[in-house]
Each structure stands twice: as C-alpha cells, then as structure tokens.
Amino acid sequence: MITGWSRRRLASAARSWLSLSVLLTLVVVIASILDSKSITLIVTSFLIYTSMVVAYQMFMGNSGVVSFGQVAFFGIGAYSAALLNIPPEIKEVALPSLPTILRQTQTGALLAIVIATAFSGVVALLIGTVISRMREDAMGIATFALLVIVYTIIHNWGEVTRGGLGLYDIPKVMTPVYALIGLIIIAGVALLYKASPIGLRIQGAREDALAAQSLGSHLVPVRLFCFVLSAMVMGAGGGMWAHSIRAFGPASFFFRDTFNMIAMMVIGGQASVTGAIAGSVVVAVVSELMRFPEKGMVIGTIQIPKIYGAVQLSVALLILVTLILRPSGIMGSKELEFPFSQCIRNLNKRIRK
Amino acid sequence: MTAELFFQQLINAISLGSLYALLAVGLAIVYGVLKVLNFAHGDLVAVTGYIMWLLWMKGEIPFPVAIVAGIVGATGVSILTELVAFRPLRKATYAVMLISSFAISIIIQNLIRLLIDPRPQGMRIPPVFDKVISIGSFRIGSLAIITLVISLTAMALLLYFLLRTRWGMALRAAAVDFEVARLVGVPANRIISLAFAVSGLLAGIGGALWVIRTGGIAPTMGLYPIIKAFVGNVIGGLGSLVGAVVGGLILGFFDIFLKAFLPSGARPFVEAFTLTAVVIILYFRPQGIMLKR
Amino acid sequence: MLEVKTITAGYGSANVLHDIQLRVDTGEIVALLGANGAGKSTLLGIISGLLQPRHGSVWFEEQKIDGERPEDILKRGIACVPERRRIFAGLTVQENLRMGAYIERRKEVIEERLAAIYKRFPVLLARSRQMGETLSGGEQQQLAIARALMSQPRLLLLDEPSIGLAPNLVQIVMDLLRDLREDGLTILLVEQNIHEALEIANRAYVMASGKIEVEGTASELRERGLELEQTYLGEI
Numbered sequence: 001m002i003t004g005w006s007r008r009r010l011a012s013a014a015r016s017w018l019s020l021s022v023l024l025t026l027v028v029v030i031a032s033i034l035d036s037k038s039i040t041l042i043v044t045s046f047l048i049y050t051s052m053v054v055a056y057q058m059f060m061g062n063s064g065v066v067s068f069g070q071v072a073f074f075g076i077g078a079y080s081a082a083l084l085n086i087p088p089e090i091k092e093v094a095l096p097s098l099p100t101i102l103r104q105t106q107t108g109a110l111l112a113i114v115i116a117t118a119f120s121g122v123v124a125l126l127i128g129t130v131i132s133r134m135r136e137d138a139m140g141i142a143t144f145a146l147l148v149i150v151y152t153i154i155h156n157w158g159e160v161t162r163g164g165l166g167l168y169d170i171p172k173v174m175t176p177v178y179a180l181i182g183l184i185i186i187a188g189v190a191l192l193y194k195a196s197p198i199g200l201r202i203q204g205a206r207e208d209a210l211a212a213q214s215l216g217s218h219l220v221p222v223r224l225f226c227f228v229l230s231a232m233v234m235g236a237g238g239g240m241w242a243h244s245i246r247a248f249g250p251a252s253f254f255f256r257d258t259f260n261m262i263a264m265m266v267i268g269g270q271a272s273v274t275g276a277i278a279g280s281v282v283v284a285v286v287s288e289l290m291r292f293p294e295k296g297m298v299i300g301t302i303q304i305p306k307i308y309g310a311v312q313l314s315v316a317l318l319i320l321v322t323l324i325l326r327p328s329g330i331m332g333s334k335e336l337e338f339p340f341s342q343c344i345r346n347l348n349k350r351i352r353k
Numbered sequence: 354m355t356a357e358l359f360f361q362q363l364i365n366a367i368s369l370g371s372l373y374a375l376l377a378v379g380l381a382i383v384y385g386v387l388k389v390l391n392f393a394h395g396d397l398v399a400v401t402g403y404i405m406w407l408l409w410m411k412g413e414i415p416f417p418v419a420i421v422a423g424i425v426g427a428t429g430v431s432i433l434t435e436l437v438a439f440r441p442l443r444k445a446t447y448a449v450m451l452i453s454s455f456a457i458s459i460i461i462q463n464l465i466r467l468l469i470d471p472r473p474q475g476m477r478i479p480p481v482f483d484k485v486i487s488i489g490s491f492r493i494g495s496l497a498i499i500t501l502v503i504s505l506t507a508m509a510l511l512l513y514f515l516l517r518t519r520w521g522m523a524l525r526a527a528a529v530d531f532e533v534a535r536l537v538g539v540p541a542n543r544i545i546s547l548a549f550a551v552s553g554l555l556a557g558i559g560g561a562l563w564v565i566r567t568g569g570i571a572p573t574m575g576l577y578p579i580i581k582a583f584v585g586n587v588i589g590g591l592g593s594l595v596g597a598v599v600g601g602l603i604l605g606f607f608d609i610f611l612k613a614f615l616p617s618g619a620r621p622f623v624e625a626f627t628l629t630a631v632v633i634i635l636y637f638r639p640q641g642i643m644l645k646r
Numbered sequence: 647m648l649e650v651k652t653i654t655a656g657y658g659s660a661n662v663l664h665d666i667q668l669r670v671d672t673g674e675i676v677a678l679l680g681a682n683g684a685g686k687s688t689l690l691g692i693i694s695g696l697l698q699p700r701h702g703s704v705w706f707e708e709q710k711i712d713g714e715r716p717e718d719i720l721k722r723g724i725a726c727v728p729e730r731r732r733i734f735a736g737l738t739v740q741e742n743l744r745m746g747a748y749i750e751r752r753k754e755v756i757e758e759r760l761a762a763i764y765k766r767f768p769v770l771l772a773r774s775r776q777m778g779e780t781l782s783g784g785e786q787q788q789l790a791i792a793r794a795l796m797s798q799p800r801l802l803l804l805d806e807p808s809i810g811l812a813p814n815l816v817q818i819v820m821d822l823l824r825d826l827r828e829d830g831l832t833i834l835l836v837e838q839n840i841h842e843a844l845e846i847a848n849r850a851y852v853m854a855s856g857k858i859e860v861e862g863t864a865s866e867l868r869e870r871g872l873e874l875e876q877t878y879l880g881e882i
Binding site (some may be wrong): 519526530533535536537538539 | 732793
C-alpha cells in the first residue's frame with residue numbers, strides 16, 4: 001500500500017501555503033504600518049508561538065497520537081540556541097562551568113537556531129525510538145514523562161542552564177519579518193509533510209486501527225519520522241523564541257504551554273495546519289480578554305474582584321465545548337485555500353473585455 | 354549501608370509504594386471501563402487536600418473529620434467529572450477523552466485557585482504521624498506504618514468489593530467486555546459512575562495520605578500523584594489492577610532507594626532517573642511487566 | 647413474536663442494512679444466513695439494543711422496542727449469545743453464569759436457575775470454579791449459551807455459534823438448540839453454516855449486502871441448497 005506523491009495533493013498544499021503566507025504577510029504589513037512597539041512585540045511573539053503550535057500539530061494532527069511532550073523540544077531548542085548565542089562575556093560570568101568551546105563561542109542567531117534544530121532532532125531520535133514502539137495509550141504518558149524529565153534536567157542542571165534563574169542577555173534578534181519568514185517556512189514544511197506519502201501513511205494509521213495493524217512494524221519508522229520532524233521544528237521555534245525575549249527561565253516550558261498549545265490545536269482543528277494557526281489566534285484572543293478579569297477590573301465605580309484562573313478556566317472550557325460539539329475543531333482537516341487560479345481566470349476575462 | 358538503615362528504607366519503600374499503588378489502582382479502575390487514563394485523577398488529591406485544609410486549618414474541625422470530608426469530597430468531584438465531561442463524550446475516540454480529561458484537570462486546578470486560594474499553603478500535621486517507633490535497634494516512622502496499613506486495608510476492601518459483591522463482579526465484567534456486559538443487563542451509565550465513585554474514593558484516601566506526608570497543599574499538587582499513578586499503571590501493564598499495584602510498589606522502591614543511593618548532587622534528578630528507567634523498561638517490554646497480555 | 651419492519655441502519659456515512667423485513671413466530675427456530683459482511687451481526691445488534699436503526703422499527707410481542715437500552719430489552723425476554731462466544735475472561739464459569747442473570751436480584755431465583763443450568767450443562771458444573779478463558783472452544787460456546795439462558799429469555803439470539811468449532815461440537819450445539827425449542831424457547835439463529843442451520847430451522851432468510859434476498863421454509867431452502875450457497879455465500 002505504498003502511495004507516491006500526488007500532483008493534486010501537492011498543488012492543493014501549494015495553494016494552501018500561498019494563501020496562508022499571503023494572509024500572514026498581510027498581518028505583518030498592517031502591523032508595521034501601525035508602527036507601535038507593543039504591537040511589534042505582540043506580532044513577533046504570536047508568529048513564533050504559532051510556529052511551535054504548527055510543529056506540535058505536525059505530530060499530533062498527522063499521527064492522531066496525543067503527545068504531552070513536544071514542548072520539551074521547545075525547551076531544548078530554546079536553551080541550545082541561547083547557550084550558543086549569548087555573548088561570551090556574559091557566559092564567563094553567568095555560566096563559568098560551561099565547557100570552554102561553548103563559553104567562548106557566539107555563533108550568531110541563525111547558526112544557533114540551526115544547531116538547536118539539529119540537536120532537538122538527535123534527542124528526539126533517541127527518545128522516539130522508544131516511544132514509537134509503544135501502544136497508543138502508553139505513548140501519551142511516555143511523552144508526558146519526557147516533559148517532566150526534560151524540565152527536571154533543565155531546572156536542576158545549574159552549571160549549564162542556571163536552573164531556576166534562567167538565561168539572560170540573549171541577543172534580541174527576532175523581528176516580525178524574521179518571525180514571519182520562520183513561520184512561512186515552517187508552515188510550508190508542515191503542509192508538505194501532510195501531503196507527502198509518508199505523511200499519508202501515518203494519517204491512514206490514524207484513521208483506521210485496522211490500517212495501522214496492516215502497516216504492522218512499518219508503523220514504527222513512520223511514527224518515528226513524524227516525531228523527529230515535529231521535534232526539530234519545535235526546536236527551531238524554541239530557538240527563535242529564545243531570540244525574541246532576551247531572557248527566560250525553565251518555568252516557561254512546562255504545563256502552561258503544553259496546555260495552551262493543545263488547546264490551540266484542538267479548537268482550531270488538529271488535522272489542519274490552518275487549524276493550528278486559527279486556533280492560535282482564538283486562544284490568544286480569549287487569553288488576552290480573560291486577563292482583565294483575572295487581574296480584577298473597575299467598571300465605572302464597581303470594583304470586580306480578581307477572578308483567579310479566569311484565563312485557564314476559559315480556555316479549558318473552550319476545549320471541552322469544542323470536543324463535545326465539534327471535535328474536529330474549527331477547520332476540521334481542511335486547509336485554507338484561496339482559489340488563485342480561479343481569480344486569475346476571472347481577472348483575465350475582465351482584462352479581455 | 355547498615356542492616357538497620359536498609360531495613361528502615363525497605364519499610365519506607367513499601368509504604369510509599371503502597372501509597373503509589375493506591376493511586377495507580379484508582380486510575381486503573383476507570384481505565385478498565387472507559388479504556389482511557391484520566392488525567393484529572395491526580396487533581397482529586399488536591400481536592401482532598403484543600404477540603405482538609407479548609408476544615409482543619411481554617412475551620413478548626415477535628416482532623417479525622419476533615420479527612421473523611423476530604424475523601425467524600427474527592428468521591429463527589431470524581432462522579433461529577435464523569436457526568437459533566439466523560440458522559441457527553443462517551444462515543445469519542447481515546448485521544449478526545451484523554452484531552453478532555455486534561456482539560457478537566459486544568460479546570461479543577463483553577464476552580465481551586467478561584468474558589469479557595471491560589472497560593473500554596475502549609476498544613477499542620479497532628480503529632481501522631483510524626484512519631485518514631487523503636488523495635489530493638491530499628492527505628493520506623495509512624496507515618497510509614499500508618500500509610501502502609503491504610504493503603505493495604507483500602508486495597509483489601511477493594512478486592513473484597515470486586516470479588517465478592519454483585520456490583521464488583523459487574524465492574525470486572527464491564528472492564529473485560531463492556532458491550533457484552535451491557536448485553537447481560539449491566540446498566541452502562543451506572544457502572545461507569547460506580548467506577549468513578551470507587552476511583553474517587555481511592556484517590557481521596559491516597560490524597561489524604563499524600564497531604565499528611567507532604568504537609569502542604571497547592572492547586573497544582575496533583576501533578577506528581579498523577580505521574581506516579583500513570584507510570585505505575587504503565588509499568589505494571591495497562592488494564593491490569595494487579596499490575597497497577599505492582600507498578601506502584603516498584604515505583605515506590607525506585608524513589609526511596611534512588612534517593613538513598615544517589616550522590617547528593619544528583620538528588621534533584623531522582624524524578625528524571627525514575628522516569629528514564631521506566632522508559633527503558635517500556636522499551637524492552639512495551640506491554641508492561643505483568644505476564645498476562 | 648418478533649417483527650423487524652423496514653430497518654435501515656449503518657455506521658458513519660454508509661448504510662449496512664437496507665429495508666430489512668423479518669419475522670420470528672413463537673416456538674420457531676428461524677435461521678438468518680449470509681456471508682461475512684452481509685449485515686447479520688448488525689441486525690442482531692439492533693434487536694438487542696446495542697445499536698440504533700436509522701429507519702424502521704423492531705417489535706417484540708406487539709411492543710415497539712427499537713431505541714430501548716440493552717438492559718430493558720433483556721428484561722422483556724430477549725437474550726443474545728454474541729459472536730465468538732465473548733465470555734468474560736478473568737471471571738469464573740460460575741461468575742459468568744451469575745452475570746447472565748444480572749437483572750435478577752432475588753438470590754433464591756438465581757440459585758434455582760444456576761442449578762437448572764448445571765443440570766443441563768454438566769461440563770460447566772465440573773468447571774464451575776475455573777476461569778472462563780481456560781475452557782475449550784466448545785465449552786465456551788456452551789457457557790455463552792448457558793449465560794444467556796440464565797436470564798430466562800423467551801427469545802434467544804445467537805450469532806454464529808458454530809464458528810471455529812469442530813463438526814461434532816457443532817452437532818452438540820445444534821442438538822441443544824433443538825432441545826431448547828422443545829422446551830418452548832424461540833430462537834433466531836444467525837449462521838454461515840447453512841447445512842446445519844437448515845437442519846434445525848423452521849424457516850430461514852438469506853441476507854446479502856444488507857438486504858434480505860431469499861426467504862422461505864427450511865425445506866424450501868434446503869432444496870435450493872447448492873444454488874444458494876454459490877450465489878449468496880460465495881465459497882465456504
């Protein structure tokens with residue numbers, strides 16, 4: 001049951017890619033016109049975060065396996081890239097026990113991110129060989145264990161990570177444009193994978209347990225590939241992220257982000273790259289809105305007390321409602337596709353008149 | 354390591370292991386009927402803890418009453434979560450149910466933050482749990498003994514329930530073959546609610562012991578209990594109650610003896626070691642340790 | 647006794663059953679024949695309450711029963727012996743039997759029924775304390791039927807009881823069904839094994855691709871035996 005590349009699927013994926021790229025570019029253009037520092041920050045961080053949601057979607061959406069551990073690679077990517085690119089003067093002071101090579105190098109952001117991506121891939125390969133052999137129910141826990149293991153290591157390996165104190169003075173290189181390029185590349189990879197023969201294979205196993213069984217032991221390398229690819233992109237996202245905020249600590253890569261990203265995928269549609277992006281928007285908006293009640297507000301003369309947990313409560317309820325009413329999410333498994341050729345044809349007709 | 358030290362650590366390991374076993378079995382009961390690992394199970398520990406805290410620290414209600422109330426509360430919340438989240442999703446896929454149990458877990462944590470208190474709190478533990486009992490040259494903590502006794506009693510009662518009562522038999526049958534259980538007349542909704550009730554009860558007892566052991570509560574305190582319960586189940590073999598018990602015990606041994614033998618620099622990494630060891634076990638035996646299935 | 651009227655049912659987007667009409671009169675054995683995938687199990691699933699039809703209705707003793715829960719249908723007197731036995735592993739033979747009488751709460755009644763079952767199935771008495779899964783295929787089939795009988799049904803549904811059994815064991819099962827009919831039980835028997843089924847049935851239906859293709863008395867169908875086999879059941 002070996003399918004090859006399908007021209008139709010590739011064309012469809014290309015159209016989706018173009019559509020998404022156009023849409024996202026538009027967002028960045030509008031943001032740059034508005035020219036506000038806070039908006040620039042928001043857009044950059046949104047684009048980078050969304051890149052990671054797409055990375056997450058690459059695994060969960062295609063394989064159908066719930067993973068609680070992809071965020072571990074966000075952490076690995078972020079720390080790797082940061083350690084590679086923090087200026088040596090800072091590293092001498094903050095991380096004296098770091099191996100000399102690391103301490104004295106500063107590779108520049110791009111190389112740092114590339115190495116971070118590769119490193120994430122290696123780690124994912126090692127762990128993935130174990131995980132992809134497990135049965136589906138155990139995989140969820142194994143990925144959860146992965147998250148806890150990585151967090152524990154990062155939190156306690158003070159010589160390398162400064163533990164709870166976190167890293168600082170990472171060159172803040174990411175701009176909305178760079179983030180946009182990153183996301184466009186990542187979305188392209190995701191869409192390409194979704195349409196590829198190996199992607200289709202794992203989607204087949206997702207749909208039908210019998211199909212999964214007929215794949216038999218061939219399922220393992222397919223799952224492994226999916227896992228490693230997703231982890232690498234996640235690591236890339238982490239690397240970008242590290243270069244967008246100057247300083248961070250281990251608390252970032254744990255439950256909260258796992259929860260947020262799963263929410264984004266579920267609400268937007270697990271099986272769709274557009275869904276991951278759409279979900280990212282929805283959850284970001286809801287979170288921002290709910291931040292007000294969480295901090296307590298004053299409406300006129302009425303003081304509304306702080307509603308602790310308002311943000312997470314709303315998002316969690318949103319997940320439940322989505323799962324009960326529309327489990328496939330906003331987009332289902334469909335991608336955004338502007339009918340470009342149609343538009344061009346219509347345009348041609350008008351020009352000829 | 355002296356013989357005394359080894360023996361003391363052994364008792365600690367069995368005691369902690371029995372607590373983990375209790376938590377793991379609770380999870381396994383729901384897994385049996387729904388075939389999904391309920392993330393929110395760990396948060397029932399938090400529910401128990403907060404009820405105990407409210408009554409004992411804030412309300413000056415006697416500790417035993419607070420414990421009972423905590424256990425009842427955990428049971429009630431468990432039944433409620435089934436009604437609200439799992440029942441509407443009865444026909445859903447495994448992945449959907451797992452994610453929704455995750456969402457429920459977050460909801461419970463945040464409801465605690467919202468309705469009770471968002472900050473971690475300390476609990477004053479009655480001195481009876483703090484005593485040291487000397488047998489010859491061996492010194493054993495009363496907490497270890499109490500934990501062991503209560504966990505074992507709870508599991509023994511569970512065994513009695515499962516083996517000797519009509520509902521227990523129905524629960525076992527439903528875990529083996531839910532559809533055929535329905536065909537012989539077992540009411541689907543009620544048996545699932547029962548599973549959640551039993552599970553909640555066990556989580557409540559385990560939760561009370563956990564809180565007494567750690568002396569504090571926090572909204573996110575359910576994280577480690579659920580990890581232990583998850584891992585205990587997976588090591589022992591999903592779907593096996595005995596496996597869950599064995600898995601929990603093994604985990605207890607790992608935790609105590611790793612802590613005892615690791616150099617102090619490596620101590621913070623105990624969790625990571627344990628979990629890595631688990632993952633390695635699973636590589637060689639993905640179906641878990643138990644021989645059946 | 648049982649009437650199935652224009653039942654259409656399916657999973658997802660496809661329909662598995664189309665406009666099924668079927669009748670079982672009291673005291674009969676009716677055979678429902680057909681190849682794999684013909685939809686026979688689905689129909690039993692609908693009658694026993696595990697599945698819901700999309701159109702049509704099921705009537706039992708003049709009462710509409712489609713849409714009811716399995717436990718309620720069981721209380722009306724319809725019991726099902728599922729395909730491939732599906733006895734409860736991890737429970738003893740005795741516990742399996744007790745589960746069969748689950749809807750009965752009076753202890754004395756359950757004990758009486760148990761005694762009667764053990765009389766009819768001495769091999770189960772011999773193995774009463776063994777785990778269900780340690781029984782042989784033929785014994786498990788007896789256990790599955792005995793379990794269904796524990797609820798004292800008036801109509802018994804059986805899904806391919808002869809599957810995976812050696813011919814002599816199949817004979818034992820068929821003889822048992824004949825005896826049960828003597829005792830007043832009505833039986834709807836789903837089977838791929840047409841010869842054996844037609845030996846004991848009063849009437850029969852043949853299903854293919856979710857539709858009833860042939861219906862008639864057992865003797866009528868027996869005459870057409872070879873032709874039916876080839877047309878509707880492929881090669882057995």
